[in-house]
Amino acid sequence: MIVATALFAVLQTSAPAPACGDLDLQVPVGLGLEGRADGDGFDAAAYLGLSAGLPLSVCLGVPLRLELSLATGTAGPPWGAGVDAVEVARQDGDLAALTGVAYVFVKEGDKGLGVEALAGPRLRLTRVRTRIYAQSESRYGATVRAAALVGPFATYKAWRVSLRPGASLPWDRRVQLWLGIGRSL
Amino acid sequence: MASATRALLVALCVSPTGCQAPGNVIRIIDAVNPDGSIALADVVLTTLGDVAAVEGSVATFLGGAVISLDSAAPIADRGEARDDLVENAGTVRARFVVDDGVVVAADFDSLLMFSAYAHFERATLHLGGLGATLPASPVPVYFNPTLQNGPQLTFPKSDNAAFFAMTDAFVLLPMRILQEIPFAMNTGVVAHEVSHRVFYYVGWNGGLFAAIAAHQYDAGAQQSFNRVKATDEGVADFFAAAITADPAFLAKSTPGSISDARDLSVTRVLDPRFIAGLEPQQDGQYDPYGPGAVVAAALWRLAQDHGVDTVEAAVIDGLRALSSQLVQSFTYQFGDLEREVARALPAADCAAACALFAERYLPVAGAFTGVCP
Numbered sequence: 374m375i376v377a378t379a380l381f382a383v384l385q386t387s388a389p390a391p392a393c394g395d396l397d398l399q400v401p402v403g404l405g406l407e408g409r410a411d412g413d414g415f416d417a418a419a420y421l422g423l424s425a426g427l428p429l430s431v432c433l434g435v436p437l438r439l440e441l442s443l444a445t446g447t448a449g450p451p452w453g454a455g456v457d458a459v460e461v462a463r464q465d466g467d468l469a470a471l472t473g474v475a476y477v478f479v480k481e482g483d484k485g486l487g488v489e490a491l492a493g494p495r496l497r498l499t500r501v502r503t504r505i506y507a508q509s510e511s512r513y514g515a516t517v518r519a520a521a522l523v524g525p526f527a528t529y530k531a532w533r534v535s536l537r538p539g540a541s542l543p544w545d546r547r548v549q550l551w552l553g554i555g556r557s558l
Numbered sequence: 559m560a561s562a563t564r565a566l567l568v569a570l571c572v573s574p575t576g577c578q579a580p581g582n583v584i585r586i587i588d589a590v591n592p593d594g595s596i597a598l599a600d601v602v603l604t605t606l607g608d609v610a611a612v613e614g615s616v617a618t619f620l621g622g623a624v625i626s627l628d629s630a631a632p633i634a635d636r637g638e639a640r641d642d643l644v645e646n647a648g649t650v651r652a653r654f655v656v657d658d659g660v661v662v663a664a665d666f667d668s669l670l671m672f673s674a675y676a677h678f679e680r681a682t683l684h685l686g687g688l689g690a691t692l693p694a695s696p697v698p699v700y701f702n703p704t705l706q707n708g709p710q711l712t713f714p715k716s717d718n719a720a721f722f723a724m725t726d727a728f729v730l731l732p733m734r735i736l737q738e739i740p741f742a743m744n745t746g747v748v749a750h751e752v753s754h755r756v757f758y759y760v761g762w763n764g765g766l767f768a769a770i771a772a773h774q775y776d777a778g779a780q781q782s783f784n785r786v787k788a789t790d791e792g793v794a795d796f797f798a799a800a801i802t803a804d805p806a807f808l809a810k811s812t813p814g815s816i817s818d819a820r821d822l823s824v825t826r827v828l829d830p831r832f833i834a835g836l837e838p839q840q841d842g843q844y845d846p847y848g849p850g851a852v853v854a855a856a857l858w859r860l861a862q863d864h865g866v867d868t869v870e871a872a873v874i875d876g877l878r879a880l881s882s883q884l885v886q887s888f889t890y891q892f893g894d895l896e897r898e899v900a901r902a903l904p905a906a907d908c909a910a911a912c913a914l915f916a917e918r919y920l921p922v923a924g925a926f927t928g929v930c931p
């Protein structure tokens with residue numbers, strides 16, 4: 374129920390958005406390291422997302438931020454890894470509702486520089502496609518973890534750029550680094 | 559998408575793996591069809607304790623191991639020198655999703671490990687049920703290890719699976735050249751390796767290296783050992799075929815140039831040149847697979863005529879009967895095991911077995927004296 378509650382909270386908060394602050398949309402792209410199944414090292418992974426953020430500093434007077442994000446990603450080639458006869462491919466779809474501090478510590482005219490730390494529940498829907506010769510099937514699974522992102526961000530006029538390392542709890546043996554480019558609406 | 563929707567609904571109660579904890583129903587690559595073809599199948603792994611660590615009472619998978627094949631390293635029986643030969647072995651972490659109560663591997667290595675565990679479980683329980691006693695503790699399975707070859711002892715770095723008696727453990731190597739069903743996913747190949755461990759514990763009574771140390775300078779010791787190795791390979795192929803009901807189990811993973819020579823359904827007779835235990839050779843080394851294929855094909859024929867279960871049990875009994883000869887005198891001639899198999903068969907089957915062996919092992923007909931007319 375945490376996800377549902379968080380989503381509800383975001384939707385409610387977004388109603389008075391004009392009075393609170395400018396909603397921003399970001400397109401985060403990410404790189405990651407995912408622990409290999411054999412426990413020996415990590416594989417590279419790539420991610421792409423879309424997130425909507427709402428700064429609450431104007432209406433609440435505190436440097437809070439709410440963010441709802443969607444992301445997808447894959448470790449290894451999206452069409453699968455294996456041998457000619459057998460391949461396994463995995464794609465993840467993440468839905469996260471994050472909240473936390475976005476503190477601006479430098480503000481000069483149109484420019485700002487700050488640091489943010491966001492955390493919240495993240496629902497991951499995973500699709501696994503397994504192929505044996507010409508036959509393939511897809512199966513699905515879902516997990517909920519707590520996700521956390523922390524890093525610097527910069528603003529210039531309506532633009533917002535963020536760099537966020539992230540991980541989740543319980544740790545799923547993956548670390549992510551997101552570069553987000555966004556714009557206030 | 560119904561499956562995806564269900565997964566989504568399930569996840570709305572908060573849990574690291576959704577609301578469904580991973581159970582013991584695992585989706586693996588298995589030989590399930592009557593024609594022996596390989597497909598995905600849901601199996602219940604009764605011995606698997608920790609799904610993510612691929613760890614259970616039959617086997618424990620370990621990753622990142624560095625295995626030294628230096629023949630100067632200390633060697634002891636029953637895995638007692640394992641810690642001297644293996645470094646860095648760590649817990650594996652399989653990735654999976656739980657879909658409608660079924661654990662589904664979420665990457666290729668995880669599918670390899672789940673499938674291999676299932677095959678280890680099946681072969682170990684099957685052979686144990688025939689009276690092959692193995693140690694109670696789970697056997698290590700080194701998954702994708704690094705092999706450091708020694709000057710005299712070399713092993714390929716990929717495309718192989720093996721029982722390493724000197725570590726009393728199994729090794730599963732990545733498939734880089736062969737692109738068909740990986741060995742770890744081939745039920746028969748894993749059963750073949752488990753059979754080697756049974757040969758070690760039943761035929762050698764877990765004392766191979768002590769026997770080698772005691773007899774390595776005996777006249778003809780190397781030739782006897784070569785003949786045992788060939789017989790060990792033949793027995794391993796026989797059990798693999800018996801467990802999969804597929805005399806061509808190897809063809810799923812290797813090209814015909816390799817698997818045809820080991821197809822158990824082919825009639826094979828012992829070449830007189832094999833008797834001395836020095837031939838055939840490949841790349842200057844004794845090649846046990848040629849004579850081994852004769853052993854496997856004879857046992858398979860016997861099983862077709864008298865029942866697979868009956869002959870499997872007779873082979874285990876035969877190994878046990880042979881054990882004192884192997885360990886104490888370190889001598890072996892082709893036909894020695896088959897003689898004990900004939901002795902262990904029900905009396906009604908013995909004469910037919912003797913007739914078959916007389917035909918297949920003509921150059922060593924004397925090996926059957928005392929059991930066959």
Ligand SMILES: [Zn+2]
Nearest residue numbers: 750754791794
């Ligand atoms: Zn073998």
